[in-house]
Amino acid sequence: MVGLSIPARFAEQLARTPEATAVTEAATGAELSYRELDQRANRLAQHLIGLGVGREDRVAVLMERSIGLVVAFLAILKAGAVYLPIHESYPADRRQWVIDRAGAAVLLTDETTRATDLPAGVPVVTVDDPALVREPALDPGVSIHPGQLAYVIYTSGSTGLPKGVAVTQQEVVRLLCDPQWSPERYARSLLLGPHAFDIFVFEVWLPLLHGGQVVVAPPGRLEPATLRRLIAAHRITGLHLTAGLFRVIAEEAPEALRGLREVLTGGDVIAPTAVSRVLEVCDGIVVRAAYGATEGTVLSAHLPLTRGAQIGTVVPIGDPLTGVTVRVLDGRLTPVPAEVAGEIYLADAGVARGYLGQPGQTAERFVADPFGAPGSRMYRTGDLARRTAGGVLEFLGRVDSQLKILGFLVEPAEVEAALAGYPGVAQAVVLARELEGGEKQLVGYVVPESGGLDLAALRAHTRTLLPDYMVPAAFVSLDSLPLTANGKLDRAAMPAPDFDQIRASRAPESALHLVLCEIFSSVLGVPEVGIDDSFFELGGQSLQAMRLLNQIRTKTGVDILVNTLFDAPTVAELAAFVDAKRTTAV
Incomplete structure (x- = not known):
């Protein structure tokens, strides 16, 4: 089973449940069955092949979260090609650089992203173009070897330029068929992450290769109140949250996760208090701590935690997935004894092919495995860890200066x-x-x-x-x-x-101003806020925005979306919005 390609594994599931719902779009209520998803993907795949797309050609994807995004990724793989996600927040120059560096053959867009500043020199196809219905709905029948690339994801690079991690289909299927995952817990999985973030692989393909349903969250960032509504309305059973977002939800609105069977979290240090809080509030939930790297095919180790688990001051990395080897080595590539810090190396299953078109950086990070078969390699993660006397692996930080910001490697x-x-x-x-x-x-x-x-x-x-x-x-x-x-x-x-240098001086002029100023001050950690001070100019970022909006909802009873905060980032502007919402409600 693990030797199959992603399209072949999907075809097996299609044969078992052709009329079951495969994808639902939360924003519109639109749905596709497995058969309908297959047909739409076949039409797009036929169109790509007609444009000359072939084996391991890169097809760039610049789209918002939607049903069409899932169609696009399946179609690219059916055509024998490789999907190359372009993050919506990439500036125009960075988009162009990734397209040029990867040698993309085609760029897939939707109606929204097509209206943006698109890269030049590459054919553009709009996934929701009605003309695609004229393409044959039959599977293109492309022979796909499991060792072919599935995707290339560009991550931040130490040379000042991004590097493209190239991952094969067999490693994706190996991850998704690991017996540690319970398909029942991801029977209705929420697609929440950006498609340029490698956890997208898990969010989409785990349910689709096991007969589950992908529920696509609305585009943009979500606040706790919206997440709560999505989980309840669509009876979500499983989802992934970055460690930072998980901590915000746990501290601000842990009840939002009620009804879930499992939440997967990782990508950075996981707060033990956040895990304990969610386990306390949400009956029957499993919090699965995860460790991995894009170069190790998303996830390499995990630790399921349930109510009653003894959680210390550090959430351990957990046990390796099937076929994965996690080694802790010193500078001479010698295993370190218990209680001694060393660097994590990933070996055997999951190790990526390398960095696309960057042999020097590939050789630096993907090194010969002295413990494996001739020709085998290990990936040097740059993460520090130690094994306790009891054999538990604990994360200690980074060897180098790499950081995780909002789940992304920087x-x-x-x-x-x-x-x-x-x-x-x-x-x-x-x-x-x-x-x-x-x-x-x-x-x-x-x-x-x-x-x-x-x-x-x-x-x-x-x-x-x-x-x-x-x-x-x-x-x-x-x-x-x-x-x-x-x-x-x-x-x-x-x-x-020193944020005082950019602060406005106008003091609160109403009771609502005073409440909002106190919330701004608390969330941002600044001693004083004026009503014309901008949340973002005071250093606010998206996770703090979620804390801010949740506290405003608690204190005022008014829900505010993240997009509204971008348009109205000051206390005065938010106060006017809250007043208008209250007036409308009356």
Whole structure:
């Protein structure tokens, strides 16, 4: 079974449950059965083949979450090609770079993304184009070897440029057919993550290859109230939340997860208190802590936790999935003894083919496995861990400077390269600041070549080069970088951002203003907020936004969507929105 390709495994499930619901779109209520999903994917696959798409050609996907997105991914694989997800938040230059670097043959869009600044030099196909119904609905019959690539996902790179992780079909099927997963727990799975995030593989293909149903969440970021409604309305049984989002939900609205059979979380350090809180509030739920890397095909180890579990100060990494080997080695590639820190290497099942078109970086991270068969490789994760005397594996941090921001891997060097390229910047350093709620916030420190530097213009410049999650929440201008006695960067001496420099001075003018100012101050960790201060200019990021909106709902009874916060980011503007909603309700 593990040797099958994704389309072959899907075809087996199609034969068993052709009329069962495969995909539901929460925003519209639209549904596709397995048969209808197969036919739509076949038509698109036939069209791609007609455009010359062949074996392991890359097909870029720039779309919002929708039924069409699921159709697109299945169609690409049926055509024998490789899907190349382009994150919606990528600026135009980054989109073009990924398209060019990967050598994409075609770009798939929807009506919304087609209206944006699309990359040049590649044919564009709109997935929801009515003309596609003229294509044959029969399977194209392309012979697909399990060793072919399934997808290439670009992650942040230490050289200042992204790197494309190339993963084969057999490794995806191996992951999804692991006996540790319970298809019943993911019978109705919520598709919530961005399609450029590797957990998308798990969210879509686990239910579809086991007869389950994918419920596609509405486009954009979701707040706890919306998540609660989706879980209840669609009787969601399983979903994935990044460690940061899981912590926010656990602290702000753990009852939103009631009804779930399982929630999978990982991608960063998991807060033990968050796990305990969800297990306490949600009867019968399994919180499955997960560890993995994009280069290890999404997930490599897991730890299921249920009510009554003894959770210490650290949530362990857990046990390897079937066929996966997790080694903790020292600098000489020798296993370290218990209680000694070492670096995690992933071996055997799950190891990706490497980085597309980047042999040097592939050789650096995918190294020969001295413990395996001749020619076998290990992936050097860069993660530090140790085994306790009882054999439990605990995560300790990073060997290098890589960070996880909102579940995405971020190389500070890539952000630093973007800042250093701005005219007038002599030096740039990017560090992570730990927030009170456990989230991380990027801070960009710059030294001007001479005179002052327009930090607002620098922020705008950075947004044209990097996705939102890689843009520093705050920028600090320094006369020089602080150094240690040995001439190295003194990270401890780097000043915290001073948000007082950009604060407006207008004080609260109503009781509602006062309530909102107190919520802003608490969530952002700043001593005082004026009613014209912008949430985002004060360093707010998406996880804090969820905390903010949930607390506003609790204090005022008014639901506010994240998109509204982007349009009305100040206390004064949000107060006007709340007043208008209250008036309408009356």
